Amino acid sequence: MSIKLLLDKAHVPGIRGFEVYRREGGYRSVEKALKMQPADIVEEVKKSGLRGRGGAGFPTGMKWSFIAKPEGVPRHLVCNADESEPGTFKDRYLMEFIPHLLIEGMIVSSFALGSNTSYIYIRGEYDWVSDILEEAIAEARKNGFLGKNIQGSGFDCEMYVHRGAGAYICGEETALIESLEGKRGNPRIKPPFPAIQGVWARPTVVNNVETLAAVVPILNMGGEEYAKIGVGKSTGTKLISACGNINKPGIYEIDMTISVEEFIFSDEYCGGIPNGKRLKACIPGGSSVPILPANLLLTTAKGEKRLMNYESLSDGGFATGTMMGSGGFIVLDEDQCVVKHTYTLARFYRHESCGQCSPCREGTGWMEKILKSIEEGKGKMSDIDLLWDIQRRIEGNTICPLGDAAAWPVAAAIRHFRDEFEWHVNNPELSQKENYGLRHYADELHVPVTA
């Protein structure tokens, strides 16, 4: 049996409401936290080894310790619930089914950071989820867990939901802050970092939904115990949203010791590929992370079983590895076309580029156009090199990481599936009628692969 720290109670009938949630042990971490020193809470989170669940995997405790504390200036905690990375839908599940877990984690985190007004920035499309959160907040307030003098501790905390309005870029923390200020979601140049000057130029910490929810088990069990779950620097549990061509799409809470193979094929998780088809490729951490062919996905270039954790997924770097990212796990079966899939992602990034930096604004447009023409059998061989060249010119040359996020999927698709691109160019008519198929992508690897 796998360990569940976040979703173990998600199926209890009525858990969405305060009463059941409380009866099931909810809000104990707040009671515990309010008797501690804020600095000691930060220490527990450091000990837990918790890494940000929004995509970058930055150690949460360390991030918290960077927050500036200028005299007389309010600080803010902002929860990032913008969740817009294709393949990612885990935060929605958590907020929809067990909203009080997020509220509870945010109260503890607000106390640790000294935030008396905290915000949940949720993507605008999650309209009904925003209602669920507002109701949970109202219940928490009614029961003395929000508002003035929480549980007689002297700590005041207000919490508000702020709905976005459709923009992936607002998931980037400085764009999110701009959006919270009522502006366009244009990322800011860092420094200053939000921990020094965030929303309304006040010290601000932005954390993902799942990160803040994980603070609850960390407080309840203690950081050291939490760190014993998992392996290496991948401590605790991780929510994976699985989709694409699998029998059981959905949200899975895993401890990060299971193999990718087990995750895809065992009945406890994705339950294999529908219709007896074979696995061709997978993007394991949200659309921004490199796609891998089946063989490199299941085993690393060194021939070891690949595991569902930060270190193992990135084993081999971008040459032969990928990333944990946001945990958006996208599976492609043998009949899927990597060129077409990559084209839809390129279109996504072009649509979502805020347009501030020319390499990103122009480059994403070019990549979309070229991929579309290759996909439609109108491409030239030189287009593949041109694509490679464009993605290289974007990476590292932009204000925010959306540029990289747009470049990586294209780079990885060419790196690992170049022959599929070439086949489209060489077979313009055939490629409109059928797909390239599985070919050698699941074959056992005998020689070490190089970039």
Added chain:
Amino acid sequence: MDVQFSQEKLNKVNEIISRYPEGKQKSALLPVLHLAQTEFGGWLDVPVMDYVAGLLSIEPIEVYEVASFYSMYNLKPVGKYMFEVCQTGPCMLNGSDDIIDYIKQKLNIKVGETTADGLFTLKTVECLGACGYAPMMQMGKTYREHLTKEKVDAIIDECRTKAN
């Protein structure tokens, strides 16, 4: 159209403004635009945006530049029911292209168009965070997931019935 919130909605606007620090009422812009769009016919006409600017004591241009940035604000009239079908990778893997084609054919409109009776608008959108329940679309406040042709038929019928 008379651009004026009811007293109840004005109270709501003031409650929203109170969530942000004193003097930072511009922060209320996104939520107030959502409110305005729902209230004033499903899109943001210039007088509506000017009205919102007045409510928040900011310049109209500050509203226009925000309204044009975010995909959920409609700057043109839309149908009573808007089908926003996701077409990004994970949905594509599960047949979103077929669903989009089916809706086009069924309503006899192209993507971006509204039916002559003003009832339906078809839009394609990028990932809505429902990738595991694909194909899917947003319709108003909620999502319609695991779409099939039969489900699309049923949704269209449901809307037609409600509209009558």
